[in-house]
Amino acid sequence: MEAWPDDFRCPISLEVMTDPVILPSGHTFERRSIQRWLDGGHLTCPVTNLPLPPSPPLIPNHALRRLIAAVSPSAAAAAPVPAAGGGSADEGKEASVAAGAPSSVLALLSLAKSGAAGRREVLESGSAAVLLRHTAAGDEAAARALLYLSLDGDDARVGLVADGAVDALSTAVSRGGAAAALAATALTSLATVDVNKCTIGAHLSAIPALAGLLRRGGARExxxxxxxxxELCKLPENRRRAVRAGAAPGLADFAADGSARAVEVLGLLAKCREGRQELCRIPGIVSVLSGVASSGNARAIEQALFVLNWICSESNELALEVIKLGAFQLCEALVNDDNCKIAKNAVELARTLKKA
Structure with missing residues (x-):
């Protein structure tokens, strides 16, 4: 019984519910327990103490009832956890994740992966709170389930943030380990909604946790x-937050290792003055960006030229360094590139360097 999450227990009897019902207050109780409460003449919700209407309706919580049934000891022992991708490698990964996860989390993961109907069951039953607690504790299966829930549309994404997902995911990112990469991916999914970009960015731990993962994580993290x-730095204010959190050096190191995505983030940071000033202070930044501009993919080349132009506008010393690395020859080679953005950025960089 100690393994059951609190959300599955009746707030009155503290026992796992078999017939959960919802009061107008929004809280769920075992039917027999709340009926005895009401029959005893109580006119308030046992949890909130707020008044209830006369003869309040008891609405069956079908979703929570199915979840409780799914994680009963017999069901948990018999039910397999489906693999995310269907391949043998994914099946092995899911099995390793399942090995250390509570049966309640595994049932929620199975539902979240089963499709839109399953995800709605988890969200409508209020059981996302179980996943949030386990994700914050570093549970990989719980973080994976939250990621699936975040794919259920913008309403689900906003709802998860309102329920405290940013706290749990940021904690998981900070802890590192197997759940960190999944938690970062879930934050990306949540941040695709503009209002969430602001909420996540304003959170005290979210961007600093991501900046820390850049410094200490493996390739996937x-x-x-x-x-x-x-995704977060598409919002201008988050660019300054990322700079203050120390993300720029980690991004530069990752760009040096060949990450086109890191170069793209540097391009966003270069759009704010604070970001440009920070980039100018990073040792070897000119060499990194020049290397990307010479041999990266199209998007990376475009962004590397863009960032070089900005930091050379900020620092005449860096502009001279870029020239020594053969920037004029590079720009000359790129001005006729089929990609018009690359050609445009090459022209603008050449113009800036001529002023140095």
Whole structure:
């Protein structure tokens, strides 16, 4: 019984519910327990103490009832956890995730992965709170389930943020480990909604946690952290927050390792003065960007030229360094590129360097 999450227990009897019903106050109780409360003449909600209407309706919480049934000891032992991609590698990964996860989390993960109807069951039952607690504790299965829930549309994304998902995901990112990359990916999904960009960016831990993951994570963790920062930094205010959180050096290091996404985030940071000034202070930044501009993919080349132009506008010393690295020859080679954005950025960089 100690393994059952609090959300599955009746607030009155503290026992796992078998027939959960919802009061008009929004709280769920075991039918027998709340009926005894009401029959005893109580006119308030046992949780909130707010008044209830006369003869309040008891609405069956079908979604929560199915979830409780799904994680009963017999069901948890028999039910397999489906693989995300259907391949043997994914099945092995899911099995390793499942090995250390509570049965309640595994049932929620199965529902979240089963499709839109399953995700709605989890969200409407209020069981996302279970996943939030386990995600904050570093549970990979819970973080994966939250990621699936975030794919259920903008309303679900806003609702998850309102329920405290940013706290849980930021904590998981800060903790590192297996759940960190999934938590960063979930933050990316939540940030696709504009209002969430603002909420996540304003959170005290979210952007600093992503910046930290860039510095200490492995290749996958760094990639997901950079992608989350890219989505968040589409909002101008978040660019300054990312700079203050120390994201720029980590992005520059990741760009040096060949990450086109890191270069794209640097391009967003260069759009604010605070970001340009920080970029100018990073040792070796000119060499990194020149290397990307010489041999990266099209998007990376475009952004590397863009950032070089900005920082050379800020620092005459860096402009001279770029020239020594053969920037004029590079620009000359790119001005006729089929990609008009690359050609345009090459022309603008050449103009800036001529002023140095």
């Amino acid at each position: 760094r990639r997901e952290a950079a992608t989350a920062l890219y």
